[in-house]
Amino acid sequence: MVTILGVNGSPRKYGNVSFLLNLALKGAEMEGAKVRIIHLYDYDIKPCLGCLSDDQYACRYPCVIEDDMRKLYEMVLESNGIIFATPIYWYAPSGVMKNFIDRLTVFENMLYIDGTCWTEGKVAGIIAVGNDSGGVNTFSTLMATLNSMGFIIPPWATAVFNKMSDITKERNVLLDAINIGRIVTMMSKRVEGLERKWFKVIGDQELENMINDIALTVNKEKNTQWPSRKKEILKLRKQQ
Amino acid sequence: MVTILGVNGSPRKYGNVSFLLNLALKGAEMEGAKVRIIHLYDYDIKPCLGCLSDDQYACRYPCVIEDDMRKLYEMVLESNGIIFATPIYWYAPSGVMKNFIDRLTVFENMLYIDGTCWTEGKVAGIIAVGNDSGGVNTFSTLMATLNSMGFIIPPWATAVFNKMSDITKERNVLLDAINIGRIVTMMSKRVEGLERKWFKVIGDQELENMINDIALTVNKEKNTQWPSRKKEILKLRKQQ
Amino acid sequence: MVTILGVNGSPRKYGNVSFLLNLALKGAEMEGAKVRIIHLYDYDIKPCLGCLSDDQYACRYPCVIEDDMRKLYEMVLESNGIIFATPIYWYAPSGVMKNFIDRLTVFENMLYIDGTCWTEGKVAGIIAVGNDSGGVNTFSTLMATLNSMGFIIPPWATAVFNKMSDITKERNVLLDAINIGRIVTMMSKRVEGLERKWFKVIGDQELENMINDIALTVNKEKNTQWPSRKKEILKLRKQQ
Amino acid sequence: MVTILGVNGSPRKYGNVSFLLNLALKGAEMEGAKVRIIHLYDYDIKPCLGCLSDDQYACRYPCVIEDDMRKLYEMVLESNGIIFATPIYWYAPSGVMKNFIDRLTVFENMLYIDGTCWTEGKVAGIIAVGNDSGGVNTFSTLMATLNSMGFIIPPWATAVFNKMSDITKERNVLLDAINIGRIVTMMSKRVEGLERKWFKVIGDQELENMINDIALTVNKEKNTQWPSRKKEILKLRKQQ
Numbered sequence: 001m002v003t004i005l006g007v008n009g010s011p012r013k014y015g016n017v018s019f020l021l022n023l024a025l026k027g028a029e030m031e032g033a034k035v036r037i038i039h040l041y042d043y044d045i046k047p048c049l050g051c052l053s054d055d056q057y058a059c060r061y062p063c064v065i066e067d068d069m070r071k072l073y074e075m076v077l078e079s080n081g082i083i084f085a086t087p088i089y090w091y092a093p094s095g096v097m098k099n100f101i102d103r104l105t106v107f108e109n110m111l112y113i114d115g116t117c118w119t120e121g122k123v124a125g126i127i128a129v130g131n132d133s134g135g136v137n138t139f140s141t142l143m144a145t146l147n148s149m150g151f152i153i154p155p156w157a158t159a160v161f162n163k164m165s166d167i168t169k170e171r172n173v174l175l176d177a178i179n180i181g182r183i184v185t186m187m188s189k190r191v192e193g194l195e196r197k198w199f200k201v202i203g204d205q206e207l208e209n210m211i212n213d214i215a216l217t218v219n220k221e222k223n224t225q226w227p228s229r230k231k232e233i234l235k236l237r238k239q240q
Numbered sequence: 241m242v243t244i245l246g247v248n249g250s251p252r253k254y255g256n257v258s259f260l261l262n263l264a265l266k267g268a269e270m271e272g273a274k275v276r277i278i279h280l281y282d283y284d285i286k287p288c289l290g291c292l293s294d295d296q297y298a299c300r301y302p303c304v305i306e307d308d309m310r311k312l313y314e315m316v317l318e319s320n321g322i323i324f325a326t327p328i329y330w331y332a333p334s335g336v337m338k339n340f341i342d343r344l345t346v347f348e349n350m351l352y353i354d355g356t357c358w359t360e361g362k363v364a365g366i367i368a369v370g371n372d373s374g375g376v377n378t379f380s381t382l383m384a385t386l387n388s389m390g391f392i393i394p395p396w397a398t399a400v401f402n403k404m405s406d407i408t409k410e411r412n413v414l415l416d417a418i419n420i421g422r423i424v425t426m427m428s429k430r431v432e433g434l435e436r437k438w439f440k441v442i443g444d445q446e447l448e449n450m451i452n453d454i455a456l457t458v459n460k461e462k463n464t465q466w467p468s469r470k471k472e473i474l475k476l477r478k479q480q
Numbered sequence: 481m482v483t484i485l486g487v488n489g490s491p492r493k494y495g496n497v498s499f500l501l502n503l504a505l506k507g508a509e510m511e512g513a514k515v516r517i518i519h520l521y522d523y524d525i526k527p528c529l530g531c532l533s534d535d536q537y538a539c540r541y542p543c544v545i546e547d548d549m550r551k552l553y554e555m556v557l558e559s560n561g562i563i564f565a566t567p568i569y570w571y572a573p574s575g576v577m578k579n580f581i582d583r584l585t586v587f588e589n590m591l592y593i594d595g596t597c598w599t600e601g602k603v604a605g606i607i608a609v610g611n612d613s614g615g616v617n618t619f620s621t622l623m624a625t626l627n628s629m630g631f632i633i634p635p636w637a638t639a640v641f642n643k644m645s646d647i648t649k650e651r652n653v654l655l656d657a658i659n660i661g662r663i664v665t666m667m668s669k670r671v672e673g674l675e676r677k678w679f680k681v682i683g684d685q686e687l688e689n690m691i692n693d694i695a696l697t698v699n700k701e702k703n704t705q706w707p708s709r710k711k712e713i714l715k716l717r718k719q720q
Numbered sequence: 721m722v723t724i725l726g727v728n729g730s731p732r733k734y735g736n737v738s739f740l741l742n743l744a745l746k747g748a749e750m751e752g753a754k755v756r757i758i759h760l761y762d763y764d765i766k767p768c769l770g771c772l773s774d775d776q777y778a779c780r781y782p783c784v785i786e787d788d789m790r791k792l793y794e795m796v797l798e799s800n801g802i803i804f805a806t807p808i809y810w811y812a813p814s815g816v817m818k819n820f821i822d823r824l825t826v827f828e829n830m831l832y833i834d835g836t837c838w839t840e841g842k843v844a845g846i847i848a849v850g851n852d853s854g855g856v857n858t859f860s861t862l863m864a865t866l867n868s869m870g871f872i873i874p875p876w877a878t879a880v881f882n883k884m885s886d887i888t889k890e891r892n893v894l895l896d897a898i899n900i901g902r903i904v905t906m907m908s909k910r911v912e913g914l915e916r917k918w919f920k921v922i923g924d925q926e927l928e929n930m931i932n933d934i935a936l937t938v939n940k941e942k943n944t945q946w947p948s949r950k951k952e953i954l955k956l957r958k959q960q
Contacts, residue, residue, distance in 0.1 A: 155392055
């Protein structure tokens with residue numbers, strides 16, 4: 001059985017972010033997931049100290065900061081999929097959601113410690129809600145970030161609502177939210193049991209040789225094609 | 241056997257974009273994929289006419305524009321995974337790559353015609369190469385776009401190179417490129433045979449009822465919690 | 481005399497963010513500005529509560545939250561130009577910088593209270609520093625945000641550094657930083673004395689009439705040109 | 721008298737992009753500007769060849785490509801302000817607008833040829849129109865790009881419309897559009913007569929010396945503060 005974690009980055013539990021997140025978790029349950037929800041504003045989450053800018057190896061799990069992330073880290077590790085639900089504050093996630101994201105670096109940076117990224121292969125969904133605009137800007141950066149942490153992004157992993165109308169009447173958005181829960185769960189089941197390490201192929205001699213061969217081939221092509229093009233440009237320039 | 245399509249959005253065949261794309265396709269072959277490459281600058285790809293802003297149902301496959309996209313559409317449909325390789329021109333894909341992306345709308349908009357998105361479930365990788373900066377800005381928008389077309393984004397689906405040094409000496413970037421090919425292929429195999437329609441659940445009565453139930457519950461909570469909060473804010477305001 | 485405020489969103493005072501910010505402020509002094517620097521990590525800055533999602537008029541200066549922003553708000557108001565210097569944490573500003581930005585909403589939302597935005601006409605510069613990538617993604621969202629708060633963005637208002645080399649040897653970046661200070665100051669002087677209210681023209685009857693006239697004209701054109709185009713598309717469709 | 725150029729990146733002349741652009745130009749005329757409009761789809765604009773990736777000095781005005789940009793380049797040079805109006809195609813400008821932007825690189829890259837950027841000090845406004853979302857994502861990248869070409873971004877330089885309702889009834893958006901014209905004009909007048917070269921300070925000996933001094937000071941601080949912090953982190957690590 002897969003576990004899906006819903007992360008609420010809004011200060012409200014009764015608001016639209018929370019509403020869509022609850023819908024998504026219902027969708028996850030429909031597909032057989034065990035679900036949990038956390039409201040970030042209920043926890044003490046201190047901002048990242050960026051230790052790795054002092055020393056690449058200083059950032060690793062567990063984080064040096066002693067706060068409520070200790071509990072939240074556990075929940076992240078226990079989850080197959082995570083749905084990040086955030087209000088849109090100035091075209092981006094709330095500062096609290098941002099702090100939570102930044103603090104996940106300890107998992108990603110394990111690449112330098114034990115050679116694996118501890119969030120690799122988890123599945124992500126994103127919900128973003130605001131009063132007017134910035135939904136896509138919010139989820140594009142979030143999606144890029146999560147993917148760089150090794151998350152899988154399943155099809156249509158996002159739901160955006162940024163109008164001031166009554167959300168309970170917006171069928172398409174409600175459907176998007178429920179589908180996020182469903183899709184994150186279905187994808188989580190699809191990849192369950194895969195060992196972490198899709199990414200890591202460092203030290204593979206066959207690969208090293210291949211790179212060298214391709215580099216050689218391409219360099220040869222460069223030496224024959226590149227100069228001729230440069231000449232061509234210079235020729236065009238002279239004619240002017 | 242899965243087919244991976246490499247799409248080169250650079251005017252150069254001997255340049256860094258093409259180099260990394262070729263590496264990625266070698267990585268795909270390592271995992272057993274059949275690969276193809278297309279150089280967009282070799283084709284006549286006219287810009288999108290945005291028909292759907294006249295009529296939501298006017299945009300559908302085949303596109304009304306008669307040009308080389310006719311051939312390229314076929315190749316897209318035949319592929320399980322697609323690797324989009326683009327130069328970084330002003331923090332974004334090249335105009336030619338952008339035109340190619342825009343023209344894929346005919347597949348996505350089939351949602352309104354036959355209820356399915358024809359790119360759903362395909363797997364995407366992204367390569368972005370430039371002289372200095374803008375790599376993340378390029379791939380975040382591209383990733384968001386492709387996901388909204390139903391593409392799956394596997395872990396670490398991106399390779400960026402934006403220095404002016406000799407790319408053949410940048411082992412990490414070469415490794416990233418090869419891994420994109422591998423990962424896109426592995427994910428393609430993992431989801432092979434899934435029917436299109438992960439997303440579409442319109443017309444499901446159980447779902448409709450569930451939405452109504454949740455909406456009711458949340459509305460109740462709003463009516464009990466929201467006013468008290470508003471009062472609280474007004475109280476704070478008065479004290480000032 | 482104009483005042484330029486440097487805002488450090490990094491946990492370090494001895495790091496690269498702080499270094500470039502100090503350079504920028506030297507550049508500002510070269511042009512005759514009075515400068516101040518604040519290190520956000522030294523202050524207690526609570527996250528935004530998003531009051532305006534409860535009530536559009538609830539968000540206004542002073543913010544209901546009682547914390548160190550009280551002091552910082554004053555400094556923002558007293559400044560003609562502000563240089564936002566942030567580490568790049570996951571392709572975006574640090575969570576602490578994000579909280580600071582979010583809390584500035586009280587000034588922007590004064591549009592609904594007294595008809596003016598209190599940050600209108602201030603001049604912004606941006607410094608973003610990281611280990612590898614995401615500089616453009618960081619400053620594009622930040623720039624869009626600040627502009628939507630009424631800030632002027634002078635030419636080349638950004639400096640990015642995202643390598644792991646010794647920054648003190650990167651002349652171009654150092655120059656960019658100093659220039660940000662100079663340019664923000666020069667622009668601040670150029671617009672000094674302008675009354676706030678460039679934006680606000682609500683209630684202008686001449687404008688209302690003009691809008692109506694143009695709307696009428698364009699509608700006429702639509703009625704003559706739009707249908708013919710629709711016909712054309714339908715005709716193309718039929719031929720397929 | 722200042723000249724404001726309106727650039728329409730939509731295939732439609734009767735659509736919403738064109739409508740808002742026309743409003744913006746009326747706003748510009750209200751402030752005394754001379755205005756011109758160009759519809760990019762009427763011109764043959766070939767995609768950028770990225771010459772500077774072959775040779776940094778190969779890209780310069782006039783561009784080696786002989787097409788209609790020859791005329792458009794002239795119009796850009798003659799303008800004090802430019803309003804870029806684009807449909808939102810997949811969270812970004814249309815491919816045609818992108819090609820136009822990419823081709824402006826010849827002006828920016830003059831920095832390497834004659835030491836000045838030929839678009840420096842021009843003023844930019846942005847209009848983005850779509851059916852649903854992506855407005856902010858579109859203008860944030862565009863704004864970052866134009867600023868990196870030396871454009872000034874005046875307060876509230878953007879208007880976004882992304883609903884399917886009748887635009888002629890959306891007073892706020894119409895007002896935003898007119899204001900863009902006004903503000904771009906007002907700012908153009910404010911900076912008229914400034915010599916190009918705000919940015920360029922290369923070769924300034926005083927500046928070089930200053931950089932060296934600051935670098936020395938900061939390095940000293942690093943040597944005293946950095947090690948202690950590293951020790952502190954290591955100490956924390958050991959306690960775990």
